[in-house]
């Protein structure tokens with residue numbers, strides 16, 4: 001089994017990196033010299049755009065389309081990572097979707113999709129990473145501050161992210177002996193399509209004012225914390241959830 005030496009560039013798989021937090025994190029980590037695999041589910045053009053942007057800055061990245069809600073596609077994604085770069089050091093489990101409904105109104109399809117992608121998809125990628133990540137590697141999961149806030153209408157989504165926090169702590173224990181850390185980053189409201197879609201300007205303004213810092217998070221606010229979680233400075237942090245939200249909870 002290979003070992004990561006201090007300051008070595010890493011091979012990093014970011015799920016859901018064609019847009020939003022994942023895309024910004026991919027660009028930042030590539031600038032730091034890491035090799036990136038950009039996973040996505042639908043948007044070929046946006047994924048290719050991020051790859052080109054990284055390559056134009058002198059970085060190394062490739063994209064691979066795989067729906068993380070399907071375990072066979074997750075296996076293909078990991079195969080691709082190993083075929084392309086020969087190893088995998090870091091998994092950033094970022095792909096996610098959100099539908100908002102009160103529990104009494106939520107339909108079966110929304111429940112199934114949220115659990116298929118946010119929960120089952122994350123388990124599929126964690127399972128492959130647990131088997132195949134380099135000694136000394138890192139798994140970073142995306143939770144959400146709604147696990148603490150518990151806002152009405154977020155029931156199924158918040159439950160899917162609460163599960164991520166449980167999985168984070170348990171997988172960290174199960175990986176004893178491999179020197180692999182498992183942590184979760186839990187953003188608050190962040191200006192991406194996932195958060196903005198379907199909300200009125202008034203509601204967005206209200207949610208932006210909810211944190212003591214009185215603004216929405218930006219993708220850069222989250223990407224810098226994910227980069228910290230990837231790099232050597234955070235090596236002693238394990239089995240933790242870090243909320244990044246301007247103090248909203």
Ligand code: NDP
Pocket residue numbers: 015016017018019020021022039040041042043044046066067068069093094095096097098117121142143144145186187188189190191192193194195
């Ligand atoms: P976006 O909607 O901006 O981007 C979602 C990304 O996930 C896209 O790249 C999309 O790919 C990809 N994706 C969606 N479904 C799948 C799938 N089945 N398989 C593979 N990729 C998929 O989301 P954000 O950047 O806002 O969110 C990123 C993560 O952060 C999510 O886990 C989210 O729950 C979490 N989060 C976000 C917050 C926010 O306020 N924005 C707050 C707290 C947590 P494609 O372009 O192909 O559709």
